[in-house]
Amino acid sequence: MPALLDVKGLKTHFFTEEGEVKAVDGVSYDLEDGETLGLVGESGCGKSVSALSLMRLIPSPPGKIVGGEVWFEDRDILKLDMDDMRSIRGGKISMIFQEPMTSLNPVLTIERQLTETLQLHKRMSRAAAREEAESLLARVGIPDPTRRIRQYPHQFSGGMRQRVMIAMALSCSPRLIIADEPTTALDVTIQAQILELMKGLTAEAGVALIIITHNLGVVARYADRVNIMYAGKIIERGEAREIYRNPRHPYTVGLLKSVPRLDQPRRGRLEPIEGQPPDLVNLPQGCPFRPRCRWAVARCETEAPPLMETGEGHWSACWQADLLGIQALEQQDEPQIPAIADLGAEDNRT
């Protein structure tokens, strides 16, 4: 059976005054029906742009999808005309955004915002759409939906707004939901509620889910597979368990080691990834992670490593992948003090 979604060599660039920003630069992955995929990376790594590209929501100019294919239900989304695209957007593929404060329309009632998609995509009558909207609100755990549906977004708390967004995303029974940092703006106890809810509802309806996040912890519990992005590329991909227990890219190892963990004894000093993410206009030659990498060898400087299979279904874009894995994760490195923020600044404290 072909995958539900097959992204091949997607490239989205932004043409700015500073130059061509290669926000997404050759990203390929697939997604099975009903699967949950985590797309993890730090700000500016291209994770949100790659998701917006799937929906063809890249502001143009300055942005442009300059290459690649996105196969969804045996059609290349990138070649569809605007009418066909509109039927997919919000219908077959829907999206949950980070900021429930800004992604709901403040001057329309929740009813209006929920029934709009139902009337448009499912051609429901107003009364039927209203009834459906109320049952959707009940499904996402909003108490007293008959009363709440007449209210405006400002009358809802952050967590409740995100529930409304989930109801909206589910409303047209999509096959794929893309959630872009769905819990970043929420408190940790509310975050737990929302993640449980999303996972429960998508599993129940057999909907595939892409969770985009900068927090490795958020997807650990919910994702089947995880893609790690850095500087516009996927640098590691595999089963969630593999990524967390047996990481094969120095960036993934660094991310896992730089966060303090509640389930482990406290360590002396954290091990940060030194330096800054690269400038996407002037990417260094060779591997983009090389300047920050403690495993770098001469080859990394000249030749950018492609995504190579290091284990079953586990891919890494690193020449040194075989040296990494569980031992790199457990190895206690001498803490690199002092931390130097910039370009070879000499520090004279120690």
Next chain:
Amino acid sequence: MRATPNTEARPGDGIANGDVLLEVKNLKMHFPVNSGMLFQRAVAHIKAVDDVSFAVRRGETLGIVGESGCGKTTIGRCILQLYRPTAGQIIFLERDLGRLSSKEMRAMRRELQVIFQDPYSSLNPRMTAGNIVGEPLLVHKMVKNKAEYRERVAELLLNVGLNPYMANRFPHEFSGGQRQRIGVARALSVEPKFIVADEPVSALDVSIQAQIINLLENLQEQHDLTYLFIAHDLSVVRHISNRVGVMYLGRIVELADRNEIYTNPAHPYTQALLSAVPIPDPVADAQRERIVLRGEVPSPLNPPKGCVFHPRCPAAIDECSRVVPELRQVQPGHWAACIRAPGYGAV
């Protein structure tokens, strides 16, 4: 030596013999909610901070955690005298800050600095990094001439891991992590004793967060600093703090030593909060018990009667809706405000 003698036990006593640098006593900060078209009058009060007491001893890091709206930032601002508290005292270096004249307070600010959360909005975009860092030196007349000023600014930048040649750059030329380093250098410039760090790493990417946390720890060792570290991220707070206070709806509900509070949380809210933190390991995460709390934090305009947490509490009994639980010791040095906590009031 304490400014005022007191006999009753407070959540600052008996933790260690180190001397107390800062003490907060029965702090209340209520914000009026005004109404009326022309003649504004207070119709209600938001109890942002309601009767909070704690002490910070010299050289330690006291972490304050809680969710948005719990009052943790307000406590920081009251300590800095950016807000005038409704009631209560803040005793710093044995002086009651609320009673100082504005001139005395200005001098006191040399000892009492702050690092803000958002490195994008807390730096003046029209000032160079060097002037941002050096301005407090001029305000407090800490340098004699231009050469000394330049030398000191260069030293400060170096101290936080920035290159001195960056002094001529403007904030927009720096990344988020570097901006936060500028904020740290500015706070350090006047050689303070005490720093309120209000969510200093929340706006940063994880790989940069660790850099700033290590920097704060190194500086603490070198300059004998005392921190009040306010954050919502429990793993970060555990890492950096010696003791941790957990806040909920304007009150401290639990306060204990770092290891004690994380291995042996006594308050149901702390337990739920800890269990909600995601762990970056699917295998380990699956083995943890997860307490998903019902509902949301109630409005501080109209907090619940009795224990403010009782409507969401899995352990609540009838009495919880009537009695406001005081912060009491459940173990020596471990304080909790819950009548259901084992050992509550026994110590």
